[in-house]
Amino acid sequence: MFDIECKVVEISQLTEHVSKVLLKPTEPLVFVAGQYIELVIGENDKRPFSIANSPLDNEFIELHIGAAQADKWASTALTHIKNNPTVMLHGPSGKAGLRDNDTRPVILLAGGTGFSYTKSIAETLLKQNFQQPIFFYWGLRNQAAAYELEYWLTMHAEHKHFNFIPVIEDADASWQGRTGLVIDAVLADFTNLAEYHIYCAGRFEMVGKAREAFVAKGLDVEHIFGDAFSFI
Structure with a gap:
């Protein structure tokens, strides 16, 4: 895991309460499908979000952030992204990614x-x-x-x-x-x-x-x- 700087490329609405965020890392992020990254809000404030795109198409990092008004945890993260031209991510993390050479349905x-x-x-x-x-x-x-x-x-x-x-x-x-x-x-x-x-x-x-x-x-x-x- 490491910290990587990303340019905020696009924020769009998927639904009333879910936003799609596209971030462009300074270098392609190597990860396993199903892993997550942590958005760095502060030194002791890192908030995890699943990476929504495939690692086979990793020019951008795609996040889906569900930020209803009552969900301060997610809405604070989305506000941080909206208010900054670049953000820091920490990761990738997670042990529930796609298994190598999976032969099961x-x-x-x-x-x-x-x-x-x-x-x-x-x-x-x-x-x-x-x-x-x-x-x-x-x-x-x-x-x-x-x-x-x-x-x-x-x-x-x-x-x-x-x-x-x-x-x-x-x-x-x-x-x-x-x-x-x-x-x-x-x-x-x-x-x-x-x-x-x-x-x-x-x-x-x-x-x-x-x-x-x-x-x-x-x-x-x-x-x-x-x-x-x-x-x-």
Whole structure:
């Protein structure tokens, strides 16, 4: 891990509460898909965010920052980026990145802005022409929280091994896709998870419930990855 200076290139809105940040490092950052960096706010204030882009396309560092007004932790980080032409990052960090030479089918499970973690892994697997099935589940509270759906549904249509499954918890009548809780969607789709690798990101409570439910469905606990597991 090291500190790297980055130019703030672009800040754009993905949803009302989620911003996409593009940073250009002084030199390309070498990292593993699924790792995170820490935004340096002060000497003793470093705030982690998953890297949303693939390491195979690392000219920029892409972050998705969910900064609702009530979320002072994330909004302070976003304000810091907006107020500075350059920022310092520390990293990369994390032990839940994509495994080398993975030969198992893969399930990616994200809740909310945990999407950025799974997005990096999905992009990398597609760029590598991964031949095992990939199932990319994204759980959201409502349609307003969704973004990039058209792109990922296009990937779903174009790649025979790739399945993108957005799941809306509180969907209205216009939603044509899956509804309910994203963990329940995975449990409904698989009778046994023993052969899979699962990469998981989201709120600690959700990630903990996912691990418990998936192990009960045959998953080896050593085959589920998420940095949240270091804390729960």
